[in-house]
Amino acid sequence: MSFISTIINGLSLGGIYALIALGYTMVYGIAKMLNFAHGDIIMVGAYAIVSFISLTGHPLLGIVAACVICTLLGMGVEESAYRPLRGASPLAVLITAIGVSYMLQGLAQLFYGSAPIPVNIASFGAVEIFGAQVQVSSLLTLGLCIIIMVVLTLFIKFTKVGRAMLAVSEDRAAAQLMGIDTNGIILLTFAIGSCLAAFASTFYLMQIPSASPDLGSMPGIKAFTAAVIGGIGSIPGAMIGGIMLGVIEKFSLSIDVLSPYTTSVEFLLLILILLIRPTGILGKVKREKV
Amino acid sequence: MKLSDMPKQKFKLKHHINLFIVLGLFLIFLTFELTSGLRQSVRDLLVQIAYSAILAVSLNIVVGLLGELSLGHAGFMCVGAYIGGLIGNALWSSVPHIAALIAAMIGGGCAAAIAGLLIGIPTLRLKGDYLAITTLAFGEIVRNIFKNQAVFGKALGLSTSYYGKNLFIIAWIALFFTVLFAQNLQKSKHGRAIQAIRDSEISAKAMGVDVTYYKLVAFVLAAFFAGVAGALYAHNVTPVRDTFFKFDKSIEILVMVVLGGMGNLTGSLIAAFALTFVNVKLDVWLSGDLASIKKIVYAAILIIVVIWNNAPALRSIREKYSLMRWWTDMRERMPKPQKEEAEPPTTANWDKIPTKIPMDSIISTDISVREEEDPNASERKPEVK
Amino acid sequence: MALLEVHDLEVCYGLIRAIKGVSFEVNKGEIVSLIGANGAGKTSIMQSICNIIPKRSGAVMFDGHNITNMRAHTLVPLGIAQVPERRRIFNELTVADNLRMGAYTRSDAKEIRDTLEEVYRRFPVLKERLKQEAGTLSGGEQQMLAMSRALMSHPKLLLLDEPSMGLSPLYVNIIFDIIKQINSEGTTILLVEQNAKKALAISNRAYVLEVGNISKTGTGRELLEDPEIRRAYLGN
Numbered sequence: 001m002s003f004i005s006t007i008i009n010g011l012s013l014g015g016i017y018a019l020i021a022l023g024y025t026m027v028y029g030i031a032k033m034l035n036f037a038h039g040d041i042i043m044v045g046a047y048a049i050v051s052f053i054s055l056t057g058h059p060l061l062g063i064v065a066a067c068v069i070c071t072l073l074g075m076g077v078e079e080s081a082y083r084p085l086r087g088a089s090p091l092a093v094l095i096t097a098i099g100v101s102y103m104l105q106g107l108a109q110l111f112y113g114s115a116p117i118p119v120n121i122a123s124f125g126a127v128e129i130f131g132a133q134v135q136v137s138s139l140l141t142l143g144l145c146i147i148i149m150v151v152l153t154l155f156i157k158f159t160k161v162g163r164a165m166l167a168v169s170e171d172r173a174a175a176q177l178m179g180i181d182t183n184g185i186i187l188l189t190f191a192i193g194s195c196l197a198a199f200a201s202t203f204y205l206m207q208i209p210s211a212s213p214d215l216g217s218m219p220g221i222k223a224f225t226a227a228v229i230g231g232i233g234s235i236p237g238a239m240i241g242g243i244m245l246g247v248i249e250k251f252s253l254s255i256d257v258l259s260p261y262t263t264s265v266e267f268l269l270l271i272l273i274l275l276i277r278p279t280g281i282l283g284k285v286k287r288e289k290v
Numbered sequence: 291m292k293l294s295d296m297p298k299q300k301f302k303l304k305h306h307i308n309l310f311i312v313l314g315l316f317l318i319f320l321t322f323e324l325t326s327g328l329r330q331s332v333r334d335l336l337v338q339i340a341y342s343a344i345l346a347v348s349l350n351i352v353v354g355l356l357g358e359l360s361l362g363h364a365g366f367m368c369v370g371a372y373i374g375g376l377i378g379n380a381l382w383s384s385v386p387h388i389a390a391l392i393a394a395m396i397g398g399g400c401a402a403a404i405a406g407l408l409i410g411i412p413t414l415r416l417k418g419d420y421l422a423i424t425t426l427a428f429g430e431i432v433r434n435i436f437k438n439q440a441v442f443g444k445a446l447g448l449s450t451s452y453y454g455k456n457l458f459i460i461a462w463i464a465l466f467f468t469v470l471f472a473q474n475l476q477k478s479k480h481g482r483a484i485q486a487i488r489d490s491e492i493s494a495k496a497m498g499v500d501v502t503y504y505k506l507v508a509f510v511l512a513a514f515f516a517g518v519a520g521a522l523y524a525h526n527v528t529p530v531r532d533t534f535f536k537f538d539k540s541i542e543i544l545v546m547v548v549l550g551g552m553g554n555l556t557g558s559l560i561a562a563f564a565l566t567f568v569n570v571k572l573d574v575w576l577s578g579d580l581a582s583i584k585k586i587v588y589a590a591i592l593i594i595v596v597i598w599n600n601a602p603a604l605r606s607i608r609e610k611y612s613l614m615r616w617w618t619d620m621r622e623r624m625p626k627p628q629k630e631e632a633e634p635p636t637t638a639n640w641d642k643i644p645t646k647i648p649m650d651s652i653i654s655t656d657i658s659v660r661e662e663e664d665p666n667a668s669e670r671k672p673e674v675k
Numbered sequence: 676m677a678l679l680e681v682h683d684l685e686v687c688y689g690l691i692r693a694i695k696g697v698s699f700e701v702n703k704g705e706i707v708s709l710i711g712a713n714g715a716g717k718t719s720i721m722q723s724i725c726n727i728i729p730k731r732s733g734a735v736m737f738d739g740h741n742i743t744n745m746r747a748h749t750l751v752p753l754g755i756a757q758v759p760e761r762r763r764i765f766n767e768l769t770v771a772d773n774l775r776m777g778a779y780t781r782s783d784a785k786e787i788r789d790t791l792e793e794v795y796r797r798f799p800v801l802k803e804r805l806k807q808e809a810g811t812l813s814g815g816e817q818q819m820l821a822m823s824r825a826l827m828s829h830p831k832l833l834l835l836d837e838p839s840m841g842l843s844p845l846y847v848n849i850i851f852d853i854i855k856q857i858n859s860e861g862t863t864i865l866l867v868e869q870n871a872k873k874a875l876a877i878s879n880r881a882y883v884l885e886v887g888n889i890s891k892t893g894t895g896r897e898l899l900e901d902p903e904i905r906r907a908y909l910g911n
Contacts, residue, residue: 179751
């Protein structure tokens with residue numbers, strides 16, 4: 001595989017990671033919790049697309065349905081599993097999130113079986129860029145990811161609700177005293193993150209066209225890695241981290257010696273980043289107060 | 291009061307309940323085995339119960355005592371299983387099998403402990419979610435590395451030597467020692483230091499607890515026992531394959547610890563017994579994709595138990611219906627042996643804690659101290675104000 | 676009828692009763708202060724009035740509404756604003772955004788602009804620093820920002836929790852002058868302070884809080900002259 005196609009494939013995989021990482025980073029920044037089940041929401045989105053395409057035969061309908069279902073699911077999980085634990089220890093919240101992740105995987109396996117279900121969303125063929133064959137879907141993924149991220153950044157920076165998100169992220173009690181419905185803001189964050197997850201599942205299926213119950217767990221963990229690398233809580237950080245990780249993964253896969261150890265390479269990168277700069281590339285340094 | 295004046299703790303059954311549970315069950319099964327012989331499936335179940343319980347008890351050291359979430363416990367088990375399996379294989383034909391197994395357990399445990407040290411030294415300054423995700427990453431790295439080594443059989447797995455029908459005896463003895471150790475650790479000075487870190491790292495530091503050291507101790511000890519469990523596993527099942535040690539396995543162990551009540555050794559033990567039993571039974575009934583029901587049930591247990599135990603809104607209900615409360619109530623109703631009279635209070639009885647201490651008393655105590663050192667103190671008094 | 680009435684308020688942290696049945700009221704147009712030592716429960720009262728921390732029992736009435744169990748963010752539109760202890764401004768937002776957050780519940784752009792002008796008039800220094808991140812302000816400026824942020828919601832009742840904490844004596848005087856000024860322009864104020872002397876000097880009435888109970892009450896002047904209060908809180 002040529003250098004350029006590796007780069008472009010890496011960028012588009014990175015775009016997917018970045019989309020998922022955005023969900024992690026927003027929820028982490030605002031609700032202060034690691035939503036372990038985020039990866040599995042992508043899996044649910046993938047199955048939603050599979051089901052709706054086989055029902056209606058229309059890919060676009062599948063994508064819309066996935067967005068709606070993922071958004072509702074994300075909100076439902078927040079309302080039922082996470083909200084009762086607001087104010088409880090972070091360990092308890094994390095364990096619950098793991099439980100939710102596990103439950104979604106179990107339910108998917110129960111309804112759809114553990115065998116991968118093939119799905120074809122759309123095939124766009126390939127184009128030639130600087131002499132390298134590049135899938136159009138990769139370019140599409142990359143382009144759409146960038147657009148989504150720009151819109152999201154503008155939304156947070158320039159709308160009242162977006163600023164309220166920043167305020168809740170910094171000081172929840174003070175935000176309440178300003179009249180901000182913090183639970184509502186957190187719910188909205190989950191909704192946005194989960195909707196982005198639906199987009200991620202669309203792009204994921206374009207690259208790897210089959211759905212299985214554990215589809216979301218590895219990309220989920222890797223995307224969290226990306227969020228940490230970029231600096232958790234930071235939206236541009238999620239994008240940088242995601243794209244970095246995608247490119248590194250594709251390069252590692254293209255080198256024979258490294259190829260079987262790709263997972264290790266990525267996770268070692270996570271550990272290294274956490275050691276050198278625990279707050280990530282763009283994260284802010286915060287000190288714990290007594 | 292000097293430390294030596296403290297009353298010596300009397301031997302009480304309830305302080306050693308965990309050991310009695312393990313020992314009692316072990317002796318019961320051993321009697322059965324010696325008199326009429328157990329079925330192979332029961333022996334197998336006993337081995338599984340033993341190593342699950344070792345895993346749960348050791349994870350409880352990190353999650354319950356230290357208060358950090360480790361999602362890579364299966365990774366340490368993996369190290370123990372592969373290394374222990376390799377040691378067992380190497381010694382199998384040259385020394386008695388029992389010696390080979392013990393060497394494998396110790397070797398596997400030490401290898402896991404070294405892995406714990408290697409991963410612990412750099413990462414233990416992380417906390418909470420970050421540490422959890424690092425341990426998860428570690429588990430995946432370990433699996434990934436072992437899977438790609440020719441000496442460990444790559445994806446086909448490492449074929450190991452099956453110890454034989456008496457493995458359960460060794461396994462339960464190992465469990466006994468694990469529980470003994472964990473229990474003593476919990477009550478020791480070191481155990482208290484570890485628990486102090488859980489309650490507040492900053493206060494622990496302020497009290498002079500070497501936080502990094504004790505975190506590492508807890509982490510390495512837990513890894514060691516997980517390695518022992520892995521070596522046991524390697525001599526019960528062959529081949530040892532990396533897929534057994536997936537993230538799911540770590541979660542399974544975590545469920546036991548959470549269900550047993552984090553930090554509660556007896557709870558971890560009972561949860562490990564019960565869940566392993568149910569697990570093995572469910573595996574028989576639920577074949578193929580129905581196995582997902584097990585996952586769903588586990589997940590539901592995890593979510594419900596955690597929300598019930600931690601939700602701030604449920605606090606009053608929790609206090610009302612707590613088992614502990616019910617137990618103490620029961621005991622209070624029972625007639626108690628007459629206790630010694632409480633010491634009469636030597637100091638004043640405060641109805642409420644005074645936040646406002648009369649200025650006179652503060653000044654007068656100041657003077658009484660100062661008078662010995664500085665006779666001019668009383669002259670300074672008017673300046674104070 | 677008083678603007679704010681607190682009846683038998685109880686607050687618990689776990690098993691510890693921090694506030695043990697406190698009752699007091701604030702009438703329209705008054706400055707009322709709660710004074711007491713560290714740990715007496717002043718901040719707990721403030722936070723539980725706004726339901727930032729839960730009440731164990733008791734009732735709170737504001738302006739004819741029963742606000743005992745209303746969610747914190749719904750109190751702002753009713754006309755309660757609080758400047759929390761340690762200011763709690765949004766450090767990473769600009770001064771302008773902090774002020775915008777203060778007006779979060781209001782939608783009439785013109786009214787917001789009027790209030791903003793009023794704030795600039797009262798705190799000219801903030802106008803110079805609109806684009807600056809709030810965390811870079813000095814302590815006194817941060818306190819001014821916290822107060823103006825609260826005023827942006829145009830409250831009927833302003834709750835001030837330790838406004839003088841950590842400020843230089845010069846700023847303390849300025850802040851207390853401003854409090855008096857805000858009050859004279861029609862905003863009722865409930866003030867919690869450790870600096871009892873300053874607080875009593877500007878208060879119409881005051882309550883002395885002692886380990887979760889109100890031990891004394893009177894006008895600011897009465898308490899200033901009370902020998903026991905002088906001894907315990909005023910240092911002479």
